[in-house]
Structure formats: C-alpha cells, structure tokens
Amino acid sequence: MGAEPLLKIENLVKHFHVRLGAFGERAATVHALDDFTLDIEEGETLSLVGESGCGKSTTGFTILNLHRATAGKVLYKGQDLTALDEKRMRPFRRDLQIVFQDPYSTLNPRMTVGEAIGEPILFHKLATKTELEGKVAALLTDVGLPPRFASRYPHELSGGQRQRVVIARALACQPKFIVCDEAISALDVSIQAQIINLLLDLQEKYGLTYLFIAHDLAVVRHISTRVGVMYLGRLAELASRDELFDTPLHPYTKALLSAVPETDPQHERDRKRQILQGDVPSPLDPPAGCRFHTRCPIAMEVCRHKVPNWKEARPGHLVACHAVNGE
Amino acid sequence: MTGTKTENRLLDVKGLTVEIETRSGPAVIVDGIDLHVDRGETLGVVGESGCGKSLTMLSLMRLLPNKIHVAKGEAHFDGRDLQKMSNRELRKVRGGDIGFVFQDPMTSLNPVMRIGEQLAEPLIYHRGMSKKEARARAVELLRLVGIPGPEQRIEAYPHELSGGMRQRVMIAIGLACEPKLLIADEPTTALDVTIQAQIVDLVKGLREKLGMSVVWITHDLALIAGLVDRVIVLYAGTVVEDAPVDELYAHPRHPYTRGLLASIPKLSDQPASRLNSIGGTPPEPGRRPQGCPFAPRCPLAMDICRTHVPKLEPVAAAGSHRTACFAAEKAREAA
Amino acid sequence: MSAVQTEPATLSEEPPVSLWRDAWYRLKRNRLAIFGLCVIVLLAFTAIFGPYLTPYDFLGQDLEARNQAPSFAHLFGTDDLGRDVFSRVVYGTRTAFLVAVVVTAIALVIGTVLGAVAGFFGNPFDRVIMWLTDVTMSVPNLLLVVVINASLKTPIAQWMEARYLETLNPFYRETVWIDFLLVFGSMALISWPPYARLVRAQVLSIRSRPYITAAQALGLSNRIILTRYVIPNALGPLIVAVSAGLGTAMVLESAFSFLGVGVNPPTPSWGNMISDGLRVWQHYPHLLAAPAAVLGLASVAFSFLGDGLNDALNPRGSK
Numbered sequence: 001m002g003a004e005p006l007l008k009i010e011n012l013v014k015h016f017h018v019r020l021g022a023f024g025e026r027a028a029t030v031h032a033l034d035d036f037t038l039d040i041e042e043g044e045t046l047s048l049v050g051e052s053g054c055g056k057s058t059t060g061f062t063i064l065n066l067h068r069a070t071a072g073k074v075l076y077k078g079q080d081l082t083a084l085d086e087k088r089m090r091p092f093r094r095d096l097q098i099v100f101q102d103p104y105s106t107l108n109p110r111m112t113v114g115e116a117i118g119e120p121i122l123f124h125k126l127a128t129k130t131e132l133e134g135k136v137a138a139l140l141t142d143v144g145l146p147p148r149f150a151s152r153y154p155h156e157l158s159g160g161q162r163q164r165v166v167i168a169r170a171l172a173c174q175p176k177f178i179v180c181d182e183a184i185s186a187l188d189v190s191i192q193a194q195i196i197n198l199l200l201d202l203q204e205k206y207g208l209t210y211l212f213i214a215h216d217l218a219v220v221r222h223i224s225t226r227v228g229v230m231y232l233g234r235l236a237e238l239a240s241r242d243e244l245f246d247t248p249l250h251p252y253t254k255a256l257l258s259a260v261p262e263t264d265p266q267h268e269r270d271r272k273r274q275i276l277q278g279d280v281p282s283p284l285d286p287p288a289g290c291r292f293h294t295r296c297p298i299a300m301e302v303c304r305h306k307v308p309n310w311k312e313a314r315p316g317h318l319v320a321c322h323a324v325n326g327e
Numbered sequence: 328m329t330g331t332k333t334e335n336r337l338l339d340v341k342g343l344t345v346e347i348e349t350r351s352g353p354a355v356i357v358d359g360i361d362l363h364v365d366r367g368e369t370l371g372v373v374g375e376s377g378c379g380k381s382l383t384m385l386s387l388m389r390l391l392p393n394k395i396h397v398a399k400g401e402a403h404f405d406g407r408d409l410q411k412m413s414n415r416e417l418r419k420v421r422g423g424d425i426g427f428v429f430q431d432p433m434t435s436l437n438p439v440m441r442i443g444e445q446l447a448e449p450l451i452y453h454r455g456m457s458k459k460e461a462r463a464r465a466v467e468l469l470r471l472v473g474i475p476g477p478e479q480r481i482e483a484y485p486h487e488l489s490g491g492m493r494q495r496v497m498i499a500i501g502l503a504c505e506p507k508l509l510i511a512d513e514p515t516t517a518l519d520v521t522i523q524a525q526i527v528d529l530v531k532g533l534r535e536k537l538g539m540s541v542v543w544i545t546h547d548l549a550l551i552a553g554l555v556d557r558v559i560v561l562y563a564g565t566v567v568e569d570a571p572v573d574e575l576y577a578h579p580r581h582p583y584t585r586g587l588l589a590s591i592p593k594l595s596d597q598p599a600s601r602l603n604s605i606g607g608t609p610p611e612p613g614r615r616p617q618g619c620p621f622a623p624r625c626p627l628a629m630d631i632c633r634t635h636v637p638k639l640e641p642v643a644a645a646g647s648h649r650t651a652c653f654a655a656e657k658a659r660e661a662a
Numbered sequence: 663m664s665a666v667q668t669e670p671a672t673l674s675e676e677p678p679v680s681l682w683r684d685a686w687y688r689l690k691r692n693r694l695a696i697f698g699l700c701v702i703v704l705l706a707f708t709a710i711f712g713p714y715l716t717p718y719d720f721l722g723q724d725l726e727a728r729n730q731a732p733s734f735a736h737l738f739g740t741d742d743l744g745r746d747v748f749s750r751v752v753y754g755t756r757t758a759f760l761v762a763v764v765v766t767a768i769a770l771v772i773g774t775v776l777g778a779v780a781g782f783f784g785n786p787f788d789r790v791i792m793w794l795t796d797v798t799m800s801v802p803n804l805l806l807v808v809v810i811n812a813s814l815k816t817p818i819a820q821w822m823e824a825r826y827l828e829t830l831n832p833f834y835r836e837t838v839w840i841d842f843l844l845v846f847g848s849m850a851l852i853s854w855p856p857y858a859r860l861v862r863a864q865v866l867s868i869r870s871r872p873y874i875t876a877a878q879a880l881g882l883s884n885r886i887i888l889t890r891y892v893i894p895n896a897l898g899p900l901i902v903a904v905s906a907g908l909g910t911a912m913v914l915e916s917a918f919s920f921l922g923v924g925v926n927p928p929t930p931s932w933g934n935m936i937s938d939g940l941r942v943w944q945h946y947p948h949l950l951a952a953p954a955a956v957l958g959l960a961s962v963a964f965s966f967l968g969d970g971l972n973d974a975l976n977p978r979g980s981k
Contacts, residue, residue, distance in 0.1 A: 051519035052490075066879060086878075093881030105872040109681055110894040119890070120880040153680055158608040159376075166876075173880070188375035189546060193590035193604030200601060215520060218549075222592040222602065245594065259524035260594055261549040265572045268553025275528060276521045279489040350691070 005039035006177060006209050007063065012036040012072035012082075014055075014062045018284075030283050032058040034233045036072070037310070040177070045203065045210040047220040049256070050230035053280055056213045059230070060179040063211070064096055065089050094124055097170040101182035103162035107154040113140075114150030117169045124173055139168040142205075143198060160191035167198065171206070179211045184219065196223055217260045221245055229253045232291040233283055235310065239317040249319045252276075252292050290322065298323050336403070337508055337540050338364040338387075343400030345379065345386050345564075347612055354613030356395070357383050358564040358620075361639065364508065369534060369541040371551040371572070373587075374561035377609060380544045383561075384510050388421050389414070405507060423453040426501030428494075430513040435497060436485040442469075442496050443481025449503045468499040473529060491522035498529065505537065512544045527554055549591055552576060557647075560584045563609050563620035566639055570648040580642055580650040582625050619653070627654040685898075688974035695970020701963035705956075708752055709759035716753075718746035731948060738952040742942070747952050750930040754953060757931045758960065761845055762911040766904060768850035773857025774900075780858070781865030782888075792862070795855040803852045803914075804921075810848040811923040815840065841925050849914060853907065860903050864896040871895075898975035905971050909964025916957050932957040 014033040020026040033055040040046050048056040061067040062082075063074050069082040081092060100106040107116055117136050121127050127135045137147035143164040154162055163183065170178055180199065184192045196219065202208060214220050220227055221241060228238040229250065237250040248254045258274040276295050281287055287294050293303040300322060308320045345357035357379040364370045374380045386397050387409055402409040405424065409417065421427070429435040437445060446468055447461035456464065462481070469477035472495040485493055494514060501509055511530065515523040531554055534541055543551055551558065551572075558575045560568040560583065568581040579585045589603035607624040610616060616623055622632040631653050639651040679687075689695050718736075728744040730736055738747035780791040818840050826834035868874065869892065877887050918924030919933025926934065932953040939950030 051521060064879060066875060086884075090881040090883075093879065098876070098879045100872055100876060102872060106876040108873045108877070108891050108895070111890070112680075119877075119882065119886075123880070123882050123886065155681065155684075156679060160608055169876075169880070189548070189587055190375060190590050190605040191608065193592075193602040194606070196592075197601050197604055217520070218592040218594050221594060255521060257594070259520045261524075261527075261547070261552060262593055263549045263552050263576055263588055263591055265552045265576050271553070273524055273528070275524050279491050279522065280519070350687075 003042065006042040006076070007040040008073075008075040009036060009038045009040070009063060010073040010075070012059070012062055012074065013070045014058050014067055015070045020284075028284050031233050031286050032283060033062060035310075036235060038228065038235070038238070040209060040211060041225075042176075042209055043203075043207055044225035045212050045223055047212040047214060047224040047227045048230055049214060049217060049220050049227060050236075051215065051256075051280055053232070053283055054230040055233040055283070056230050057181050058233075060098065060181050060211055060213050064093075064098055064179060066098070094120075094173040095176045096179075097173065097175040097177070098179040098181060099163070099166050099170050099183040102186050103159055103166050104154075104186075106166055107162060109154055111153075112150065113152050113154070113157075113165050116154075116165065117150070117172050120169065120172045126173065135172075139171055140165075142171060142202065143168040144194075158191075159187050160194060163187060163191075163195055164198065167195075167202070171202065174206075175208070177209045177211070179213065181213045182215070183212075185214065185216070192219070199223065217257060229256065232280060232286050234291055235318075235320065236292065237317075237319045237321075239314075239319075243314070243317050247314075247317075249313055249317065249324045250292075250321050251296050251298055251323070255297075290320070335365050336363050337366045337368075337405060338362075338542075339401075339403045340383075340387065341401045343383060343386065343402065344398040345382050345391070346396060346398045348394040348396075349613050351613060353398070355398070355615065356564050356612045357386070358615075359400070360561075360564070360566055362559055362566065362569070364540050364542055366507075367538055367540060368557060369543065369555045371555035371558040372542060372544045372561060373546065373548055373551070373558055375546055375609060377563075377612075378561040379564040380561050381512050384512060384542065384544060388425065388427070389417060390421075419453065422449045422500075422506075423504045424507050426504070426506035426509045428497045428501045428509065428511040428514045431517050436493060438485055441482055441484055442488070446481065446496070446500055446503055449500065453504045464503070465499075468503055469496070471502070471533070472496070472499045473525075474499075490518055491525060494518060494522075494526055495529065498526070498533075502533065502537070506539060508540045508542065509534075510542045510544070513546070514543075515550065516545070516547075523550070530554070548576075548587060549593075560587070563615060564612075565620060565636075565651065567621065567652065568648075568650045569639065570642075570650075574648050578648075580648070580655045581621075581652045582627050582654065583621050584650075586624075586626075619651075625654070629654060685971075685974040689970050692970040692973060694966040695974070698963040698966030698968075698970065701959060702967060705755055705960055705963070706759060709756040712752035713749075713756060716746070716749040718749045731946075739946070739948040741938070741946075741949055747935075747949065750935060751932070751952050751956055754930040754932045754935060755956070755960075757925055757929060758912045758915055758957075761842070761849070761915040761925070762908045764846050765849040765853055765911045765915075766907045768846065769853035769907065770857055770900075770904060772850070772854040773859075774861050776854070777858040777861025777863075778865055781862040781869070788862070791858065795858050798852065799855045801852075806852055807848045807918055808921075808923050810851075811844055815844060818844075841929065845915060845918065845924050849911060849918070853911065853914075857900075857903060857907070860899060861896065864899060865892060868892050868895050902968055902972045902975060905964060906968035909961055909968065912964070913957070913961050 012033060013035060016030040016032055018028050018030055020028050036059060048059060050056050058067060062069050065074070065081050065084065072082065074081040076092060076096070079092070081089065084092070114136050117139055118132050121132060121135055122129070136150050140147050140149055145161065145164050145168070154165070157165065184195050187195060199210065200223065203210065212220065212223055224241045226238065226240050227244045229236045229252065231252050237244065237248065237253050244253065245257065248257055255274050255276045262268060274297070278295050281291070281294055289305045290296070290303040290308050293299040296303065302322050306322070308322045310318055310320050313319045313324050340360060340362045343357055343360045344355060346353040347356050360383055372380045372383070382391065382395065385391050387402050391397070397410070404420065409420070412420070436442070443462060443465050446465035447458065450456045450461040450464055451458065465481050466477045469480055474480050474492060474495055488496065498514070515526050518526065527550065530541065543555060545551055555572050557569070557571050559566050560581065562583050568575065568579065568584045575584065576588070579588055583605070586603070586605035590605060592602060605624055610620055616633070618634050619625070619632040619637055622628045625632065637651045637653050639649050642648045642650055642655060723743045723745055726744065728740060728742055730740040732739045736746050736748065738751060741747055741750070776791045780788040822834045822840065825831070874887060874891055877891050915924055916931065916933030916936065919931040920937045922937070924933055925931040935953035936950060936957070939953065943950040
C-alpha cells in the first residue's frame with residue numbers, strides 16, 4: 001500500500017436522536033456508530049460485517065454524507081466531506097456511489113431503465129442528449145444486460161436484473177468508490193453468485209474501490225481484501241481477509257465464524273459450535289465498557305467498565321479486546 | 328434413516344398442482360409435486376424464491392393466499408386425506424397435529440396480545456385445557472424453547488421481545504399441542520447468523536426430545552446440512568431431486584442442485600476470484616418452457632430436455648436417491 | 663460448470679409496460695369501473711352540449727301541459743309549471759358538473775399546496791397546517807355551509823342590487839352567480855382537508871423510500887427529485903381521491919340544493935328538483951324519480967370508477 005489512501009475516516013460518530021414513549025416524552029440517543037477510524041485504500045474491497053444493528057449500514061451512509069455525521073471526519077482528496085452541505089457535496093457524489101440492498105425499492109417505478117441510468121449522466125453533464133443512448137447501452141452491456149432493456153420498467157425485471165440496473169446506474173458517473181450496502185442479501189443464491197462475479201469483473205475493469213457491507217461471512221471471504229467486524233456501533237476487529245479468517249482474535253469474530261453453516265452434512269453434525277447466548281443489546285442503551293461483554297464467553301471484570309483500546313495486535317491486524325495483548 | 332414402508336409415512340403428497348390466476352388464465356406454480364415425510368424424519372425443502380416451496384406446504388393446510396388454489400393432487404396425513412377434510416376438521420389439524428413456524432415472527436404474532444395468551448389459545452382450542460392449565464403449559468413451553476424468565480415473559484407483548492426471542496415464541500406456539508409434524512417455513516431467514524445458529528440448535532434438540540417430524544423449508548443449503556435427514560430440491564414448482572442428506576451433498580445429480588451447491592461460497596474453500604454461478608433466472612409462472620423447466624439455464628441440456636418433461640426416477644436401481652433429469656447420467660460422469 | 667457472465671434475456675418480446683399503461687390495462691378489465699367511466703363520459707357530454715340539444719328550454723313554461731306523465735313528447739314528463747323535466751335534468755347535469763369540477767379543483771389546489779408544504783418542509787408548517795386541517799374537519803359541514811349562506815347571501819345580494827341601481831350595469835342583476843359563488847366557496851372550504859392529508863402522507867412516505875435516497879446519492883438536485891421522483895409517484899392515490907371527490911361533490915351539491923342552501927330555483931339542480939318533486943311525489947312520482955335516478959346513477963358511476971382506479975393504480979399483492 002504505502003500510497004495515500006482513497007478515503008481517510010477519522011473518529012466518525014453517528015448518533016440518532018429519537019423520542020420514545022406513547023407521547024414521545026422521553027428523548028433518547030441511538031448510538032449507531034461510535035469512534036470509527038479507518039483508511040480505505042484505492043482498489044481494495046473493504047468489507048464490514050456484523051449483525052443487524054451493529055452500525056455497518058450507518059457507516060456507509062455516514063461516509064457518503066447521506067446521514068450527517070455527529071462528529072468526526074471523512075477525508076476524500078483532502079476535503080472533509082462531513083463539512084459539506086448537499087450542494088457542495090454534489091460534485092463528490094459522482095465519485096462516491098452506493099448500491100442498496102433491495103433492488104425493488106431503489107428504482108423509481110415510474111422511470112424506464114434507460115431514464116434511470118441516463119438521469120445522473122445528464123444531470124452531471126457527462127454526455128449530451130444525442131450521446132446518451134449509446135452511453136446507456138454501453139453501461140447495460142457492462143453489467144451483462146442487453147441494451148434493449150433500456151426501454152423497460154423496473155417492475156418488468158427480476159431481482160437480479162434490477163440489481164444489475166442499479167449497478168449500471170452507479171457506474172454511470174464513472175465513480176471511484178462504491179458502497180455496496182447488503183447489495184446481494186436480497187437475492188437468491190444462484191443470482192447472488194452472478195452479482196458477486198459482476199462486481200469482481202467491474203472492479204478489475206474500472207479499478208473500483210468497494211466498501212462491501214454484508215452479514216454473510218462466506219461471501220465476504222470471497223470478495224474482500226480486508227475485513228472489519230463491527231458490534232453495536234464499534235469496530236471490534238480489522239485485518240486482511242486471510243488473517244481474519246485464519247486467526248481471528250476477537251471472541252465475537254470467533255463466534256461469528258463458528259455460526260456460519262457449511263454445505264457438509266457430516267462436518268455440520270459433528271462440529272462443536274460455539275453458540276453465543278442471548279441477543280445483541282439495544283443500541284439505545286449500549287453496555288458500558290466493552291459493548292460485547294454481556295455475551296462474551298471470556299469477559300473479565302475490566303471489560304465491564306473500560307472500553308478496550310483499538311490496538312494493533314499483529315501487523316495490520318487491529319482489535320479492540322482486553323483479552324488480546326497488543327504488540 | 329428413511330423407511331419406504333407406507334405405514335411409516337406421516338405425510339404423503341401425490342401429484343399436488345397449485346395454480347395462480349393471472350390475466351392470461353391460470354398459471355401453474357406447483358406442478359404435480361410428490362413428496363412424503365416419514366415419522367420422526369426431518370425433511371429439508373430447498374429452492375429459490377418462487378419455486379413453490381412455501382405454497383406447497385400452505386396448500387396442504389388450505390392457507391393459500393387469494394387467487395391461488397389447488398388444481399389437483401392428494402395429500403394424506405396420518406392416514407387421512409387432507410383434501411377431503413371439512414374446514415372444521417382441518418382446523419383441528421392446523422396447530423394441533425401440524426404445527427407451523429413462519430418466516431417473520433414480527434408479522435406472524437398478534438401485536439396486541441400478550442405472548443402468554445397467544446400460546447394458550449391453541450391449547451384451549453385444541454386440547455380443551457382450562458385457562459389456568461394452559462397458562463402453566465405456556466410457561467413450560469417458553470422454558471422448553473429456552474426463553475429466560477418464562478413466568479415474567481408470558482406477560483410480554485411481541486414488540487417487547489427481540490427477533491430471536493420472537494422466533495422462539497413462534498416455535499413454542501408451533502409446538503404447543505405436541506404436533507406430529509412441525510412445518511418451519513424459512514424460520515431463520517429474518518435472523519442474524521448467531522441467532523440463526525441458536526434456533527437451528529434449538530429445533531435439533533426439540534426434535535430429539537419430542538420425536539416429531541419436521542419439514543424445514545429454506546433457500547439455504549448450508550443451513551440445513553447438519554439438521555435434516557433428507558432433502559428435496561424444488562425448481563419452478565417441480566421436485567428435481569430427492570435424496571438422503573449425505574448423498575445429496577456428496578453426489579448431487581441434478582444440474583440445478585449442482586449449480587446451487589457450486590454457487591455457495593464456502594469458508595473452507597480457498598478464496599477464489601470468481602464463483603460458479605447459474606446463468607439466467609427461473610421462469611415466471613405462466614412462462615414455463617416446454618420440457619424440463621431448467622433446460623434454458625442448464626449447461627447439460629440436450630434436445631430431449633426442451634421437448635419432454637423428465638420424471639422423478641431413482642438414480643440407482645434400488646436407491647432412495649431420485650432425480651428428474653435426462654442428463655443425470657452425464658452429470659455423474661462429469662463429477 | 664462454466665461461469666456465465668451475461669444475463670440470458672428472459673424478457674418477453676412484448677412492448678414495455680409503464681405503470682400507467684399497466685393501470686389502464688387493469689382498469690379496462692374492471693367492468694364496473696368501465697361502466698362508471700362510460701356513464702361519466704355520457705354525463706359530461708350532456709353537461710357540456712346537452713342544453714343546446716334539448717327540445718325545450720329548461721325555463722320554458724307550458725301551462726297547457728302541466729304535470730304530464732312521461733311521453734314521447736316529454737321523456738320525463740313535465741312539472742307543475744309545465745316545464746320539460748328532461749330538459750331540466752339535462753341542465754341540472756351541467757350544474758352538478760360545474761359545481762363538482764370547480765369545487766374539486768379549488769379543494770385540490772388548496773389541499774395539494776398545503777399538504778406538500780406540510781410534508782416536505784416539516785415543522786413548524788406541518789404543525790400549523792395539520793392543526794388547520796383538523797379544525798376544519800371537526801366543524802360540521804352542513805352547519806358551516808348553512809352559516810355561510812345565511813350570513814353572506816343577503817348582504818351580497820343587497821350590495822349587488824345597490825351596485826345595479828347605481829350603474830345600471832346588467833351584470834349586477836345576474837343574481838344566479840351569487841348562488842354559485844357561495845356554493846363553490848363554502849363547499850371548497852369543507853372539501854380541501856382530505857386532499858391536504860393525503861398529499862402530506864404521500865409526500866412523507868415517498869420521501870422515505872429508498873429510491874429517493876438513491877437519487878440523492880447520485881447527486882441530483884431537490885428540484886429534480888421533487889418533480890421526477892416524488893410527484894409522479896404521489897399521483898396514483900391523488901387521482902383516486904379526485905375521482906371519488908367529484909362524486910362526493912356532486913352529491914353534496916344536491917344535498918345542499920335540496921336543503922335550500924345551494925343552487926336555488928329557477929336554476930335547475932338535481933337537488934332542488936328532488937326537493938320540489940318530494941312535495942308531490944304521491945301524485946307525480948316522475949318528478950322525484952327522474953332527478954333522483956340520475957343523481958344515483960352519477961354517484962354510483964363515480965364510486966365504481968374510484969374503486970376501479972384504486973385497484974388499478976394501487977394494486978396490492980401479486981400482479
């Protein structure tokens with residue numbers, strides 16, 4: 001690596017203020033994301049995994065300034081994105097794109113595929129009206145759809161086809177960075193594989209950088225360069241893919257890996273799973289100290305009141321756990 | 328593992344066909360499915376969305392949504408014909424001898440009823456228990472499915488519980504009357520991985536404790552690998568493969584099953600840059616191709632596949648492994 | 663098995679179907695809705711051209727032929743002044759449509775603007791506008807209309823009279839318009855809140871749809887998001903509401919005219935015709951039956967069309 005990272009994220013925090021009770025009489029804070037620090041290198045696929053409510057999607061939204069950050073910085077080309085209002089953010093939106101989970105609801109049902117893909121091209125003046133048709137056709141071909149799909153409406157397409165359209169639309173602005181927010185989770189297994197392959201092909205062709213947000217560890221292992229594990233709004237562990245899957249350090253990562261089922265009946269019947277007890281606590285009132293201590297099989301006294309440091313346990317392998325000794 | 332004797336059959340479905348009304352007339356979504364579940368057996372029903380796996384089970388209980396109906400077929404449960412039962416008799420079976428667990432525990436539980444009442448209801452209706460007995464049994468059931476503090480929890484409303492807890496409550500309701508058969512329709516799809524592992528383990532344990540049969544409907548081949556005895560794979564409303572679990576994963580015969588297994592990334596694999604995938608998308612109801620429904624996506628498709636529908640036939644002379652494929656022999660050679 | 667990159671085209675060769683076209687297709691298959699639509703088109707045609715085509719003047723009295731039963735000469739018979747009931751019903755259609763269209767249009771404009779402002783800009787607009795809506799809806803409709811009529815009609819008439827005497831401009835003698843003005847005003851005043859609520863709810867729900875976030879992520883401007891993403895998707899339920907609203911307005915106009923607080927004789931309105939007919943229905947049932955039947959038909963037609971539009975534009979469940 002060595003070169004300047006594409007994105008530098010420093011101490012990013014996102015809290016949502018909500019009102020509870022039948023009459024909204026109690027104000028409360030959802031600690032969706034706390035103290036998130038990370039560099040995203042050009043050309044890599046950085047994955048964020050974790051269970052629902054761990055803040056992984058919030059991270060993607062906050063980085064792209066779709067949610068206003070409560071605190072912290074996101075540096076892109078030397079500019080802190082969190083300081084920009086929507087209008088000054090607009091030129092950066094071309095470079096920084098997002099693909100959402102549910103392809104059924106991220107396309108405007110009243111627009112054809114061609115209009116949906118063409119809209120950002122025209123808006124950002126990347127092509128004239130006469131060039132537009134050719135551009136759209138090229139993008140559709142890029143994502144493996146025949147150009148005649150341009151005249152179709154979203155409801156005429158299958159889930160996989162729609163997700164291809166969404167990806168084509170994200171590509172329309174020639175972005176450098178794409179957040180894939182559970183981009184394959186809503187698709188069937190056989191279609192998931194198609195979309196994963198498509199994402200890999202496009203990355204190779206256009207030198208894209210991905211922030212891949214997912215809960216399926218097997219998929220993440222397949223696609224990632226580095227993997228970050230999140231729990232209740234905090235990063236628990238971050239390492240290169242092989243390092244993380246071969247020598248996980250955080251007890252939560254270990255439990256997560258152990259919960260993944262595999263297509264081997266004998267192995268599945270015999271294996272001794274380490275099953276986590278209980279549920280993820282509410283982000284409204286996260287536990288003090290290490291947020292994982294309520295479910296952690298090796299929790300110690302110190303875990304209950306002291307937030308573990310984010311430390312480098314091995315080269316390039318960061319972890320936040322009192323039970324792991326840093327170097 | 329799987330007995331083939333008929334007296335051992337708990338559920339026996341033959342030629343079940345389900346149709347949906349569309350603009351251009353009725354379209355077949357479940358096309359003459361044969362399936363059976365033996366006593367004490369756990370059957371996995373696998374397929375992608377729209378393959379008819381949920382509708383097959385719902386149709387047995389006459390719980391089909393509007394505009395969808397059973398066109399033909401027989402279904403015997405415990406020696407009785409479900410299709411011939413009156414609605415009244417069938418209600419006794421639903422929730423009594425056959426328990427259901429649905430995918431989304433939030434929308435399947437009544438939000439304005441305490442979970443204790445929801446648990447007690449089938450007990451009062453099917454087992455004629457008094458309110459007090461039913462309440463005691465409800466506490467017992469919650470304990471059985473591993474809910475901590477069941478005496479207090481029966482007073483809770485569904486929204487006060489987490490997703491995993493709600494699914495445990497759904498399972499407790501499904502088990503309330505000690506059913507002979509528990510049908511679980513994607514019970515873990517809405518849950519996180521660590522919670523999913525908890526639920527799978529729970530059902531495994533309960534099955535051994537209670538000795539019931541289980542039908543587990545899912546799209547996830549990995550999830551059920553360690554849970555079921557036998558698997559049937561559905562594609563576009565037909566059974567394409569039916570095999571004991573070890574046999575299916577070790578020697579899948581149908582090209583669709585093989586494609587499905589190949590497209591699942593595995594932790595134990597060496598990370599590869601590309602996954603094997605099946606091209607294309609399943610046919611929509613009403614647009615089913617002539618011949619084998621998988622033929623347009625099949626890498627082994629021959630001329631006969633496009634004109635004739637293959638029958639579900641044993642792979643070996645006396646085996647319990649059956650598949651519906653003209654090219655199954657070729658698939659074996661390719662293995 | 664080799665990896666497949668492209669999506670084999672599983673798309674039919676049929677032409678693309680937009681949601682509007684799709685809705686029209688569904689509507690066409692709904693017989694009741696099409697029946698309603700035909701009736702409405704027929705009534706609208708009658709409202710526009712009818713008065714020019716009828717054989718008699720709707721005010722023309724023929725004292726020789728009073729209270730006649732329906733015949734070929736007088737399809738719906740004649741009334742106590744010998745006026746042709748058919749011609750009056752035809753003219754009443756014009757009254758009904760005029761009131762319905764104008765009132766719905768005013769209510770729609772007020773409701774849409776207020777609802778969109780409330781939904782899009784949020785508090786404090788939202789709170790004030792919703793408060794106004796609730797207050798308006800909580801006042802009994804009939805009471806409000808009676809109060810407006812009772813308190814404004816005489817002063818306006820007097821003022822017009824005075825103006826006429828002053829200027830001798832024949833415009834000020836045309837007192838028929840006072841009726842219409844009051845009917846339009848008072849009915850619009852009670853009709854806008856449902857539109858405001860609907861538009862606000864639509865804007866709120868569409869604003870939170872993922873495709874709006876997706877459009878923001880593409881860097882599109884608010885103006886484009888509002889005109890290309892929010893409004894087209896909000897139209898469906900609004901169209902349904904307008905269809906139902908036109909029918910309601912027609913019935914409401916008749917009800918007010920029936921009670922004497924709407925359009926007054928001699929201008930024919932189904933409502934005042936029913937009111938007149940009711941007094942003598944035992945002797946001359948056709949005087950009641952003709953306007954009542956047409957009013958019923960119109961009401962049912964709008965109701966069927968509204969239901970059909972609702973099914974067509976907001977389909978639930980599978981396609």
